[in-house]
Amino acid sequence: MKLKDFAKNSLLRPWDGIIVLILVLLSFAPVVVFSLNRATSPTQEAVLSVDGKKIKTFDLTDSSQAYTYRYEDADGDYNLIEVKGKRIRIKEADCGDQICVRRGWIDQSGETIVCLPHKLLIEIKSSDGGEPGSVIY
The missing domain is CATH 2.60.320.10 (N-utilization substance G protein NusG, insert domain)
Structure with missing residues (x-):
């Protein structure tokens, strides 16, 4: 199966990967916020x-x-x-x-x-x- 055929038959769309990447990056936001808060405690x-x-x-x-x-x-x-x-x-x-x-x-x-x-x-x-x-x- 070629990549084009897989992309046509897949339920994933091009923006889905970008959305997943953004959500993964946002999951680290509490770590950043709390480490900054601890530094200025x-x-x-x-x-x-x-x-x-x-x-x-x-x-x-x-x-x-x-x-x-x-x-x-x-x-x-x-x-x-x-x-x-x-x-x-x-x-x-x-x-x-x-x-x-x-x-x-x-x-x-x-x-x-x-x-x-x-x-x-x-x-x-x-x-x-x-x-x-x-x-x-």
Whole structure:
């Protein structure tokens, strides 16, 4: 079968390919919009709270900073928190399950690290007061 015969018998028309190509390109538009929004996002901070009480706030705006903070409760249980650039993690803890340590780095607004045995929560919040994951234009 020749190409001309195939084109005559096919249900596809010349503009169909162009329309499909345009739709495929438009499917990547959200990726572009959200990556531009993330690049211009406001400053972020990580809030450490234990049993619902705010203990400390870590500023995550300076990309050159690197330090550790040791939280220790009255029973002697501890969590070693590491801040490196614009991200934060629990580097070491003396809890049994180590889920908080295995969680790794977080750097997005709304992300959390939880250590249930110590009732510890680290949450990244946007300084503009917006909801986690909200888009600001």
